[in-house]
Every structure is written in structure tokens, then in C-alpha cells.
Amino acid sequence: MSYLLENVEARALELGATKVLSINLVMGDRSTVVDDSLLFYFDMLSPGTVVEGAKINVRRTPMRFHCAYCKDDYAPISENFDCPRCGNVGQVTDDGSELLIESIEIET
């Protein structure tokens, strides 16, 4: 969380921002970051900084697998990684690995 704050704070100050209105993040399910803990730490660490009061928007991207038989991607069910259509096991794709600051909205 402090990495996220420092990143945003540095960029905002560099751009001459007086206030950060929102922070838009992309968090893949594979990144295992939980929205609630993110918001909890944000509320704890942001007061007194230029990002205080900013709205955090999180876009989640799911983990997906590719089935070579169905030639299609699928989200796994919870018990295994098998393709829900044909029952064969696929290969994980890169989807859902993101851990990114996509954009920030600032007031100057």
C-alpha cells in the first residue's frame, strides 16, 4: 500500500496537483490483493497527503484458462482447473495478473 501511495503522490506533485480526486487501479484476481484491505490501508495512510480523500476505483480482471480442445478461454470453477465444457484441463493465460495504477484524476 505504501508503494501505491508513494507512486501516486510523487506523480501528483510532479504534475503540480493540489488534490488527487481519484485513483484508478487494475487488480487481477491472480494478484490476490483484496479491495477491503486496500481501502483500509488507504484510509490509514493517506491523511495529510495530497491523495487524502481520493476515491479509489478498482477494476478486477479474472484468472482465465485456455482450453485447447474447445479453443476457447474459461474461468475455472473452485474445485479444479478443468474446462467446464469438456472436462479437459487447460492452460492458464496471462489474464488477471495485473497490479497497475491505470490513471489518476487530479486538481491543479
Add this chain to the structure above:
Amino acid sequence: MSVRTIQIVQNILAVNDEVAAQNRARFTAAGILAVNVIASPGAGKTSTIIKTMQALQGRARVGVIEGDIAGTIDTEKVLAAGARDAVQINTGGNCHLEAHMIERALDALDLHQLDIVFVENVGNLVCPTHWALGEQIKMCLSSAAEGHDKPIKYPEIFAASDVIVLNKMDLAEMVDFERDFFVKSVRALNPHAPLFEISCRTGAGVAAWAEWLYSQRSFRAPNRASHTALETVSRL
């Protein structure tokens, strides 16, 4: 006063990754193979490091960076078992090691006296996965006693690792460990990483794993996790 939206698209852990790259350069310059050992508490991280070190006795000089929330018990153990050098990092509550902690530990190690450095991460299968430390090999250690569903519950560490070691295989039958299910799940996440089955208690499989590791001393590929992040950024 005006409101602007600024596109950033930056990996949140970019700062950590920069320090990790510097650590990797230091390991590489000293001719050291660095291994980031990631596992749950109780999987046998310290035992596996000790058994591997003993299997390579007289061939590889081993150093250990021990990451724990508190205490020095593991550092004492690896030194008593023959590690050439060891440094303890107490994270003081942090659930994972970060690259800047390794940077400080490197100052305390006599790098030119070592061939392999194991970094024993804090026992946790989630957070350590995302923090590159500067290792050349990210190692996921799992154990039969933890159950065959570990890859389903903690997919990212199995997907991101360069090698997977499965310990306590002497207990597999007693704990109803379904080996085929485990292997199938691992392969869905990571088709190429070598998978070694060992038992630190009986010593079974340790020699094959240690030989593979020894053969990787010329391995210089970049860390998979940072790689993925970079690819993600370039794709967006």
C-alpha cells in the same frame, strides 16, 4: 483550477522491481545463484535448504538469508548445519521480504565466498509471490502434508515459480495426498517448471533436486514475476 485525468499505467511494485534488478546484478557479478524459497509455514523450508546444502557439500558454498517475522532460530540451524554464511532479517510483522531488505542483507554477506544463496522467505504462499528480490530462481516449496489442493487455493505462486519442490512425500499415503491431482493442477498453471518430489526425513529425491539446482548456476534468466508485469504494461 482544473481537473485532469492522467494516464499512468505503472506497475505498483515498480520501485521494488528496480531494487530487485540491482540485487540481481550484484548476485550475478559475484557468480552467485540466488534462490527465493517461498512456502507455507511448516512446509520444510529450512530442512530443505539444509538437506540441499549437505547434498552439495564440497561442491557449492552456500549462504542463507533468513526472513522471519521474529527470532534467529533458523539462522542458527543453517550455520550449525554447515552454511558458509547466514544473515537474519526480522521483518517485524511484515508477511514477506522486499527487495530493499535483501539489499541490506547483501552488504552483510561475503559474496565472493559463496556459490549459492538461498533466501528463505517468510512462511506465506500469497504476498511473497509478488515481490521480486533479485533472485534468479523463484522456488515454490509445497508439502504432501498440506494437501493436494494447494495449487487450486494459491495458484499464483505455482504459476510464477521457476521450480516446484514437493516435500514430505514419505507421508503422502498417510495423509491421502492425491499426487495426480496435484501434478495436473500444477501443470495447468505452469507447464514447464521442473517438479521434484522429495522427503527431507528419508532423503528420497534430494540428490536429484540438488543436482538440478547445481546445474542452474549458469542460469541468468530474468525473474518471471517482473517479466509478467512488464509484459502486462506493454500490452495495455
